[in-house]
Amino acid sequence: EVQLVESGGGLVQxxxxxRLSCTASGTDSGFTFSDSAMNWVRQAPGKGLxxxxxxxxxxxxxxxxxxxxxxxxxxxxxxxxxAIAYLQMNSLKPEDTAVYYCTTLSDVYYNYFxxxxxxxTTVTVSS
Amino acid sequence: xxxxxxxPSSLSASVGDRVTITCRASQSIANYLNWxxxxxxxxxxxxIYAASSLESGVPSRFSGSGSxxxxxxxxxxxxxxxxxxYYCQQSYNTLFTFGQGTRLAxx
Numbered sequence: 220e221v222q223l224v225e226s227g228g229g230l231v232q233x234x235x236x237x238r239l240s241c242t243a244s245g246t247d248s249g250f251t252f253s254d255s256a257m258n259w260v261r262q263a264p265g266k267g268l269x270x271x272x273x274x275x276x277x278x279x280x281x282x283x284x285x286x287x288x289x290x291x292x293x294x295x296x297x298x299x300x301x302a303i304a305y306l307q308m309n310s311l312k313p314e315d316t317a318v319y320y321c322t323t324l325s326d327v328y329y330n331y332f333x334x335x336x337x338x339x340t341t342v343t344v345s346s
Numbered sequence: 347x348x349x350x351x352x353x354p355s356s357l358s359a360s361v362g363d364r365v366t367i368t369c370r371a372s373q374s375i376a377n378y379l380n381w382x383x384x385x386x387x388x389x390x391x392x393x394i395y396a397a398s399s400l401e402s403g404v405p406s407r408f409s410g411s412g413s414x415x416x417x418x419x420x421x422x423x424x425x426x427x428x429x430x431x432y433y434c435q436q437s438y439n440t441l442f443t444f445g446q447g448t449r450l451a452x453x
Contacts, residue, residue, distance in 0.1 A: 260390075332380040333390075
């Protein structure tokens with residue numbers, strides 16, 4: 220069974236940076252991290268889900284896509300040798316306060332869906 | 347961006363009931379629609395992908411249908427663990443968007 224564990228959350232002042240990590244395990248279940256696109260979703264307190272962005276696997280150039288609300292401030296990267304995905308968050312704003320979830324992103328004929336979720340890590344942006 | 351609108355935003359039902367949740371897209375998205383369940387205090391869980399395909403391990407009382415702009419999630423014979431919030435999500439383009447969520451509460 221694939222498991223994802225997010226880490227790196229915490230309290231940060233507006234304008235500062237934070238890097239979240241998502242570590243995958245369970246490769247003996249047939250899951251190959253390097254073949255999987257990885258995705259981030261966030262949820263502000265008491266609110267719904269908001270997609271943040273994703274990174275394709277290296278076969279697709281490890282290219283990235285981002286929501287408009289984070290473009291230019293957030294960067295997703297990956298370390299396939301250690302099965303870790305990262306979310307680098309710069310110029311943080313109070314409205315970035317949320318639980319951040321890492322997910323795998325699978326597809327059927329490019330119909331993408333978020334099939335495995337981590338438990339999330341909390342980011343609070345406040346002075 | 348493609349806007350996803352769910353209805354209702356909340357509903358109450360009893361164990362054993364059948365409920366339907368609707369999701370409407372602001373433009374045609376073919377069958378690029380997924381459904382997730384989020385129980386209180388937990389991470390979301392994939393239920394349905396590609397509008398009508400049941401994710402492995404998800405009970406068969408859950409079903410999805412629709413294409414184009416209108417989609418439904420149906421839960422037959424509600425069980426206590428089904429009282430949760432449900433979200434639809436489109437992947438027609440790579441700027442994914444979620445619906446605002448439908449909270450299903452016990453009557």
